[in-house]
Amino acid sequence: MFINGKFLLLWLASIFAGLSISIYILVEQWYVVKTLDLKASLGVVMMATTIPRVLLMAVGGVLADRLKRSNIIFVSFLIRGLLTGCMAFFVFINQLDLWILLIFALLFGALDALFWPARDSILPLIVKREQLTRANSFMQTTKQLSVILGPVLGSILLSTISYKxxxxxxxxxxxxxxxxxxxxxxxxSKKEKTFSFWQELKDGIVYVRRSTLLSTIMLIFIVVNFLFIGPLMMGIPLIVDEKIHGSALDLSYLQSSFAGGMLLGALAIGTLNPQKKRGMIAILVIGIEGFILGLLSQVNETW
Incomplete structure (x- = not known):
């Protein structure tokens, strides 16, 4: 696997993708809170970045199933690079206000949604079948590590150079x-080039609706993200600014610790591999998450 040139190229590109999105989110949040001083608008900006990423994942999956994955990945990378370059220019001329930031956030999130399905679906085409599980595991671990390291790297850059x-x-x-x-x-792709994009998207939605298991999992995913992940991600920058009175480095510590906890949780569940009462375990974990989220309101120190 590690002597496969295409795999190594994809792995390196994935590192850049993970670092770029995690640094972008940190800088975006800190810019709204500290530079624009629009704390009440932080949720709107984060929604503009996140909602397109969630909604367009299905679109990205359909496109990745029919078009050249490498082309989708290339376009996603290049246009996001041009967008952030334009953001640097707007900062330079002091014109990066809330509305312009919202437009960039929407576009950045939408293009990021096209990247990950294409990245995941191209992997079976460039590694051998017997190496696919190991390659997937390696890619996912690398993604989590880049999400952990990205905020720290972004805060260091922010403390040494400008937003630009x-x-x-x-x-x-x-x-x-x-x-x-x-x-x-x-x-x-060996599949026919002529296809109905909307029909395939509709077929995917119908398939999920007919599956009780998939529908239940998606409903839980929506509830947890709406009531837990959303408030947590919006609350962290505000806690750092208003309660801890910290810097971008403190913000990066909290964001990285959250990503690190996700990585440890994934390793734990992979090691324990529970076979029974998985639904009960999920409900218990969600309850614990809610309790800890309540405790978060009482913090006054970064640690």
């Missing part, structure tokens, strides 16, 4: 990612 410099750095990472992906040659 950080957005430029993100743009460079994304453009480098596009150049790397351009070196991966992929065979055209």
């Amino acid at each position: 410099g950080v957005f430029t750095t993100i743009a460079i990472l994304l453009v480098l990612g596009s150049l790397i992906i351009a070196k991966i040659k992929e065979q055209q």
